[in-house]
Amino acid sequence: MADDDGAAAHPVVSLRSASLAFGPRTLWHDLDLDLHPGEFLAVLGPNGSGKTSLLKVLLGLQDLDSGTATIQGQPLHRGSRDFGYIPQQKSFAPETPLRARDLVGLGVDGHRWGLRRGGARYRRTVDALLEKVGASTYADAPVGRLSGGEQQRLRAAQALAADPKVLLCDEPLLSLDLHHQQAVSRLINAQCREHNTAVVFVTHEINPIIDYVDRVLYLAGGRFRVGRPEDVMTSEVLSDLYDSRVDVIRNNGRIVVVGLPDATTHHHIEVG
Numbered sequence: 001m002a003d004d005d006g007a008a009a010h011p012v013v014s015l016r017s018a019s020l021a022f023g024p025r026t027l028w029h030d031l032d033l034d035l036h037p038g039e040f041l042a043v044l045g046p047n048g049s050g051k052t053s054l055l056k057v058l059l060g061l062q063d064l065d066s067g068t069a070t071i072q073g074q075p076l077h078r079g080s081r082d083f084g085y086i087p088q089q090k091s092f093a094p095e096t097p098l099r100a101r102d103l104v105g106l107g108v109d110g111h112r113w114g115l116r117r118g119g120a121r122y123r124r125t126v127d128a129l130l131e132k133v134g135a136s137t138y139a140d141a142p143v144g145r146l147s148g149g150e151q152q153r154l155r156a157a158q159a160l161a162a163d164p165k166v167l168l169c170d171e172p173l174l175s176l177d178l179h180h181q182q183a184v185s186r187l188i189n190a191q192c193r194e195h196n197t198a199v200v201f202v203t204h205e206i207n208p209i210i211d212y213v214d215r216v217l218y219l220a221g222g223r224f225r226v227g228r229p230e231d232v233m234t235s236e237v238l239s240d241l242y243d244s245r246v247d248v249i250r251n252n253g254r255i256v257v258v259g260l261p262d263a264t265t266h267h268h269i270e271v272g
């Protein structure tokens, strides 16, 4: 894990003085961030605050306006197998000619795992991943006929298949029922802890992953705060970021945020 024992370890991803703006609108400015192997980082913030754009920078799909972004000291580049990616949900077209197991298989990096595509070990690997996300029962179904949540679970399995150094997740729990939210977040956490994968988890809702998060990066209004959840998810910090009175209440280990400005209430949290 990052901050204490990991402080001596080299970061896997580093941002230095990173800034991104579109036209006159600054999403974030002067962002310094070191992400360590085995660290679970939650990225929170209102709509349009630049969470997905941050993932695009890490995927090499978006250039910074200034500053640098590196993986293990090297510049980031598009198509790197070091990154696994669970994209924000978009449905597959109904006629997509892929079965569920084919989609997961596309993620299996045969080179890294020493697997021959179509071989028995390859099949076992795909079957194990399908099992982990509870998708065995629809392994042979065409992906375009599956529900949004079923497709999302396959995307999680596909992203884990290559055993990435860094796993980027863009609201991976959207449209999952509670049971599968828990299953998928447990799975992502297991990848983080057991394989030392660094996780960047974009979400509007921290509670489903509150037990797993090491640090939070909170983006709002062109500014950010980064730190442990107990240091960032406070009335003082969020009121400052939103420039308006926000109350953070802790209830049975859950975090309830009250009074977010109207345009940002997407991030509302239920008291459970």
Ligand SMILES: Nc1ncnc2c1ncn2[C@@H]1O[C@H](COP(=O)(O)OP(=O)(O)OP(=O)(O)O)[C@@H](O)[C@H]1O
Pocket (backbone or CB within 6 Å): 022, 027, 045, 046, 047, 048, 049, 050, 051, 052, 053, 054
């Ligand atoms: N290529 C682009 N050109 C111009 N503006 C862009 C581009 N990409 C993103 N934006 C704008 O940047 C802002 C941040 O977008 P981004 O998708 O990163 O937000 P987000 O925090 O992920 O939001 P949400 O919570 O709604 O998913 C938005 O206002 C978006 O319209």
